[in-house]
Amino acid sequence: MSVYLLGRRIDCMNVSSIAETIKKACIENQKITLASYNIHGFNLSMQLPWYYRFLQDADITICDSVGILKAISLMGLDLPLDYRASYTLLMPKVLEICNQHELSIFLLGGKLEYLQNAIDNLKNQYPKAYFSGHHGYFDKEDPEANKAIIEQINDIKPNILLVGMGMPIQENWVHKHCGSLKVNTIMIGGAIIDRMAGIVPNCPHIISNAGFEWLYRLLREPKRLAVRYLLGNPAFMLHLVFARLNKFKLQVKITPKL
Template identity: 60%
Template sequence: MNQLLIEMLEQLNIHNLEELPNLNVYLLNRRVTCMTVSAIVEAIHTACFTKKKIVIAHYNAHGFNLSMQLPWFYNFLQEVEIAHCDGSGILKAMSYMGLELPIQYRASYTDLMPSLLQHCYQHGFSIFLLGSKPQHLEVALDRLRKRYPSLKLSGHHGYFKTDDPHQNETVIRQINSAKPDILIVGMGMPLQENWIRLHRDYLNVHAIMCGGAIIDRLAGVVRDCPKLLSNLGLEWLYRLCCEPKRLAARYLFGNPAFAFQVALAKLYGSQLKVECMRTTRYSCLKDRGSSNALSTCKLEYDSSAEIYSSTKHFGHCLVEAGLLTQAQVEIARSEQKSTGMNLDEVLLHKKWLNQQTIEYFKEKAVLLDRSMSLGASLHTKTTALL
């Protein structure tokens, strides 16, 4: 771990990798929600308990490339509640850009799905699987029912016309009739994201997950990558060897394209933005089989403020110095959102400031961020002692 993450953990008084904070890391302005597997399962638990709807998507090199090519896909991933890291390539890109994160932040479905299924089995949450071929879906459901006998499972295959309103209505009606807590859509990227984007509001579920090939994996049609290869960041090579015809273009062309984009960002001085997320935790005390498995859940709120952001106070510092007006800062931020450029790139493009001035005030903003976040952390600790 590098110095930045060490400072975060020290300010949050965290000494165990199992207690890693949930982070929003903005890589080329793409918000990647860095969460451990247990934290994602906990977020799903919270959504089911509070009866709120969340969408869980994920970033890998392929998804990152799609976010560069498809504006709607970029917007979807920016707007979902969780867009977790699903590939070593994303962690390596962050490391290259200056932030080295532990491997625990790679929440692949190989690790996530078993943890989620076990959690649902213990706490009585129901699951609906949408996707794959009819025969593969039935095999997946059959295997899960044998392993988790009391887990409420249902599903529908993914071989329907997603652009047909009547067929979509039928599928949505079946999902809502089953009243699942969790919907896992495994149609492949970006079809599954588009389907969720268009129909989220009509789905009466608490957590919607983009599952990729997870149903085929559960059916045993697609084999999970061995842990050793996965930890070495070679899952892409394993999958390419298993499905060369389908995945050749994605990996042989997509991976170099992703690396090239990150290299260009590094060359032109693009910086990461890192935030520590606020979280709400529910600790359930009931065991599986209870008629009201969530009746004794305890609410714990993590009041830790944002820990580090290289640009949060940048605009404020420029206004305080009299270099820009607040109106100019708002215009620049608006352009930043619409164009995907960094704030400093917008300011340079408009010729409001030169590079040297921008670099000076960005360093000043970082110091201010650290000072304020440390103060917030100390305030939280002091309050807890009173």
């Protein structure tokens, strides 16, 4: 099932279904792109036309926040919490599949030392999977730098490319270079590499399930996240209020399995 929240397509899938879809793409040598919506991403899609088109064109665009689920509910469709597919919940499932089927993952993003910590941690936890990567601190506008990284990825031909460079930088990079990448699944994961490295802690489930992960993140990184949350969250609510006042209807479509 896909819902269209203010015209934005969000694919309602639970974590197990997403992980199985990724496994299918890897084993059957398909190619898919997995993107996600949280409130910050939704706001960016209202501001950046290319970003909106990228998310619309992605093979799967999942719900990555309780705030999006609450917005869908406000527009008339109550969905269970199972449809919140954050990377904190999704990645352990995906990594277990990689370990079971001896699949490979290339991590693109993070500082060099954090990236190496993440790779070392993953190798210890999932010894049958294969991990490699490149840090995210390169000139995204330099054709030669991009060419070198793409060649490195394509030489390895990983089953999964996990890109974690922050919104909208990571989406822009994938948007520009997706066609050149020889991988089965592209996953766009924000700070997930830093979390794998143990640098950024996961939000406690009781807080994230209640819809207050944004507050947890804000309290930990107030300078970096103040604008995103203190301005972004009210802006998101205003979009919903105007949509309700104008009797904007939520669209729901049943989509076939990939």
